[in-house]
Amino acid sequence: MMKNPLKSSRSSVQAKDAYDDSEALSTIARSVSMSAGNSKQKRIAEDVLRYGNVKVAAEVFTFRELAAATDNFDPDLLIGEGGFGRVYQGRLKKTNQIVAMKQLDMTGSQGNQEFLAEVLTLSLVDHPNLLSLIGYCADGRQRILVHEYMPNGSLEHHLFDVSPDRKPLDWYTRMRIVTGAAQGLEYLHDAVNPPIIYRDFKATNILLDEHFNPKLSDFGLAKLGPEGKDHVSSTRVMGTYGYCAPEYAQTGKLTIKCDVYSFGVVLLEIIAGRRAIDNTRTTEEQNVVSWAKPYFKDKSKFNMLVDPLLEGNYPEKGLHQAVAVAAMCLQEEPSTRPLISDVVTALEYLTMELE
Structure with missing residues (x-):
């Protein structure tokens, strides 16, 4: 590594403190993996259960709440699209907060896996340079992640x-x-x-x-x-x-x-x-x-x-x-x-x- 006067840096923000109630992540893991069946999805669910004793500050939304926040997922509010699905800008009715909602494409084989991996990861971490998870929706086959909105895009x-x-x-x-x-x-x-x-x-x-x-x-x-x-x-x-x-x-x-x-x-x-x-x-x-x-x-x-x-x-x-x-x-x-x-x-x- 090139020479400079600084010592090796370590991020000052620490991982979220664990607490005893693991019900939130465990519920997600069980509900999502019940219809999955394949070994990869089961392994991810096991990871969620294994590390599920972490604080989950994310709110659980109903599909109806998120549909209302995006005017029934109005195409004019679409701000991104990729292999994972679509991202919409929305406004939460209860708090008037502008958010980004990632609606995972559940027709693909990776839908459940990506949802579990993202919820697990964002529940384990907290850092200014990582996107914050505000909440999620797991109604029926709907898998939606609600993030903070980033106005300057990618x-x-x-x-x-x-x-x-x-x-x-x-x-x-x-x-x-x-x-x-x-x-x-x-x-x-x-x-x-x-x-x-x-x-x-x-x-x-x-x-x-x-x-x-x-x-x-x-x-x-x-x-x-x-x-x-x-x-x-x-x-x-x-x-x-x-x-x-x-x-x-x-x-x-x-x-x-x-x-x-x-x-x-x-x-x-x-x-x-x-x-x-x-x-x-x-x-x-x-x-x-x-x-x-x-x-x-x-x-x-x-x-x-x-x-x-x-x-x-x-x-x-x-x-x-x-x-x-x-x-x-x-x-x-x-x-x-x-x-x-x-x-x-x-x-x-x-x-x-x-x-």
């Missing part, structure tokens, strides 16, 4: 395909966003026991509030990490093409270092303003990691990696440090990648210098 929206009438993110804002995202990941790896492997770190899952503070979202693929083991063997590789660590994609062996690799991809996207995979580019430039790696060997060429939208407005020393961090995270061998806590230390030092 990082992806501000990095790629920026129209001429929109102002691109400046260098400092980019570094502040990636530092906050790293702190959220550090919390999952270091403050939670057992550690949580995020498994889906990407620009679309980094949401921004009104001040462009980042929060990690979408924990449907999150997995409780190993206790005293070197890896978790997964029978099915999950995640997004272009962000998955090579060893995980090839062997299904999952560790916290897989998240570090994905972080390196996102940091490179932030520096370059290029998507992890962009099929509109020439063959040799479609994969941002493959395109960038030759430049990692020569500091004099680091400026070739910078997003043209920055128009040269970036500190040269800051660029060198950011590229060095990305290069270390993207090492092929997992053991040579830094821990995310070391990445946070380097990035915090970098943002302090910028300030």
